[in-house]
Amino acid sequence: MQAKFTLALIYGSAREGRFCDTVVDWLLTHLPNMLAADILIVDPADLIAESRIVRAEAENRIARNLARADAFLIVTPEYNHGYTAALKELIDSFYRPWWGKPIAFVSYGGISGGLRAIEQLRQVFAELGAATIRETVSFTHAVERFDENGNLRDPGRTLRQLERLAKQLSWWAVTLKAGRETVVLEEIA
């Protein structure tokens, strides 16, 4: 039996009408069968608030979810060869919860499928003491890959790739969770 862990699934776009919802919804139909994890949702759109009180509440909620998570899966688009300002704001708003935890990426976009956004995020998370995992899932020309009901056309290869990602992420999540329980992170970070 696989050891259980907590996964935070993070939206990489906060735009109204974002395609990110389609990708996240598709992931949420498949991931629960692929890993033994409780899945929490973290959405940078929650930080776009009309009042400081609402924003503070959103920050507290996100902070709790990030702290609880043993692993992260970031679903990122690519804009002008980079990731979004909303995602950067989310990352920069919370320093500690990334440390000693694995991060996987699912990306989407036009011709590059978001791969350049992933490579930039790897650099950022190196500074935050996180371990980004090798396996990724990437959707080139993403809008054309999904039908009007949000189903992926021709999903075979992508599902196999997602399974590999889920296995790697699970291994890192469980291994680093044990590590954090064995050695107090504050002693080394």
Ligand SMILES: Cc1cc2nc3c(=O)[nH]c(=O)nc-3n(C[C@H](O)[C@H](O)[C@H](O)COP(=O)(O)O)c2cc1C
């Ligand atoms: C201004 C702009 C720049 C874009 N730049 C890229 C890019 O550099 N590489 C890419 O693969 N897709 C690019 N795209 C396509 C987006 O990644 C795609 O529209 C994606 O669905 C945006 O995610 P969202 O709808 O969840 O916000 C760009 C789209 C726009 C509007």
